[in-house]
Amino acid sequence: MIKNEKIKASEVQLTGVDGENLGVVPTSEALAMAKRLKVDLVCTSLLSSPPPCRLIRAGAAKEAAQQERKRERGPKVKEIRLTPHIEEHDLETKRRQAENILRAGDAVLFVVRIQGKEGAAAKELLEDLLKQLRPVGAKKTGIQLSGKQAAVQIDPL
Structure with missing residues (x-):
């Protein structure tokens, strides 16, 4: 300029x-x-x-x-990692972190590491996060379960 x-x-x-x-x-x-x-x-x-x-x-x-x-660079995708048995306080911290990222205009990718039969718990955790973050973001993809992780991407509104 x-x-x-x-x-x-x-x-x-x-x-x-x-x-x-x-x-x-x-x-x-x-x-x-x-x-x-x-x-x-x-x-x-x-x-x-x-x-x-x-x-x-x-x-x-x-x-x-x-x-x-x-506008030129577009939104970045920031990854937040979780486990299915995360404590309530830690989950609240991660949710607030994601909310701030979405308000700043960047996308959030939640990744839940799973072992054994934790797939259902991971999916439930991600659905709960999607519900809580609905006012600031919309999911880009559905919840994807693949091998040792479950993931979902949320784009800012």
Whole structure:
């Protein structure tokens, strides 16, 4: 993201603070307008000539760049491991952890390690977690039992 004096083009296609089109303006005039309004002049793309630029309030340019980066990378999948015989307090801690991850915009993959005939208990545990996390996330896949583990992925709403 190129801002203010770092814009080297001689003229820019300018968009105002409220989204109004101000047309093609010399860069020096656009910078003067930005200083007068106490905002930043931000170049949105270098691929066209003249480059499109916007007048954006000071902190908003940085916030917009962060939002765009987050959208580009997509949600990460964070794994949380459990056992079928987890204590109630520990389960509550894991649930809160998953809730925070989902609110941050990332997906959660619950993996329950199973030994012997613990498959039913693991499935019941995951169904209970899905029910508790329904307000902040929706399951992407059903509960998958495979070999020594049961897993389910929850995506943020």
